[in-house]
Amino acid sequence: MILAMARVATTADAFNAVAEPRRREILDALADGERPVNDLVRMLGMGQPQVSKHLRVLREVGAVEVREDGRRRLYRLNGHALKPIHDWVKEYERTWSERFDQLDVVLDDLKEEENGDDSGE
Amino acid sequence: MTVANSRKAEVTLPTDEQILITREFDAPKHLVYRAWTTPELVKRWWHANRGVVTLAEIDLRVGGKWRYLAVADDGTEVGFHGEYREIVPNERLVSTEIYEGLPEGVSEDDAATLNTASFLEANGRTLLTILVQAKNKVSRDAIIESGMEAGLQDALDLAEQVALSLR
Numbered sequence: 508m509i510l511a512m513a514r515v516a517t518t519a520d521a522f523n524a525v526a527e528p529r530r531r532e533i534l535d536a537l538a539d540g541e542r543p544v545n546d547l548v549r550m551l552g553m554g555q556p557q558v559s560k561h562l563r564v565l566r567e568v569g570a571v572e573v574r575e576d577g578r579r580r581l582y583r584l585n586g587h588a589l590k591p592i593h594d595w596v597k598e599y600e601r602t603w604s605e606r607f608d609q610l611d612v613v614l615d616d617l618k619e620e621e622n623g624d625d626s627g628e
Numbered sequence: 629m630t631v632a633n634s635r636k637a638e639v640t641l642p643t644d645e646q647i648l649i650t651r652e653f654d655a656p657k658h659l660v661y662r663a664w665t666t667p668e669l670v671k672r673w674w675h676a677n678r679g680v681v682t683l684a685e686i687d688l689r690v691g692g693k694w695r696y697l698a699v700a701d702d703g704t705e706v707g708f709h710g711e712y713r714e715i716v717p718n719e720r721l722v723s724t725e726i727y728e729g730l731p732e733g734v735s736e737d738d739a740a741t742l743n744t745a746s747f748l749e750a751n752g753r754t755l756l757t758i759l760v761q762a763k764n765k766v767s768r769d770a771i772i773e774s775g776m777e778a779g780l781q782d783a784l785d786l787a788e789q790v791a792l793s794l795r
Contacts, residue, residue, distance in 0.1 A: 528639075603649050604637045610660075611653065613672050613673055615655075621659070
């Protein structure tokens with residue numbers, strides 16, 4: 508486990524590159540196959556310059572690869588090395604999301620309690 | 629049937645030593661702060677649906693200690709503790725955090741993080757941001773790992789795979 512930590516720690520740039528929320532969306536969109544930029548623009552509702560910028564960062568760290576297909580350039584996930592890190596951050600996010608969903612329930616009760624107090628006085 | 633109104637937490641890694649968690653709540657900040665700092669209320673949400681919070685101790689004053697323990701559904705116990713460093717009621721809470729299951733050879737001092745929770749209200753809604761500041765990148769990554777410890781052996785397996793692929 509410590510070995511794993513130390514090794515993961517050497518992928519500094521990759522870690523940050525795949526932790527950016529919009530870039531994670533791109534990785535998720537590429538998870539089921541290669542796609543041209545236009546597909547990503549449509550799927551994610553981002554501008555093309557933005558998508559291209561994120562793709563460049565992802566390519567720099569090797570998370571995404573590109574190939575020419577006639578006039579199109581197709582992007583694909585290089586999941587082998589980087590998907591696990593991506594999943595790792597996502598899992599952390601899931602833990603907090605679940606906590607916050609429970610916190611919503613607590614807050615609803617507190618709001619009700621406060622309103623109840625107000626109307627009771 | 630209840631429709632889940634689930635708004636995801638957003639997690640980013642602004643620098644090599646930081647983790648930033650943000651989430652908006654449909655409640656004023658004094659209530660979010662109360663839910664955040666009241667033991668009986670913390671017990672209701674901190675478990676993240678993975679088990680039961682068995683202990684939530686909060687001595688809410690500067691220099692006061694806090695400690696949370698949870699038992700995951702598979703029986704694994706996880707614990708965290710720390711000390712309050714700065715308290716601005718309903719606004720800002722700065723505290724240290726130490727995971728109690730540190731791997732051998734990692735000192736508490738190295739692994740401690742400084743966490744700043746900020747509660748920002750606008751139009752009756754509250755934006756909560758938690759900035760986790762680690763001493764260095766290795767300990768930050770260890771924290772990400774430990775935060776997932778409850779029922780997340782597969783994540784460690786994945787980290788191991790990354791390690792192997794990088795060899």
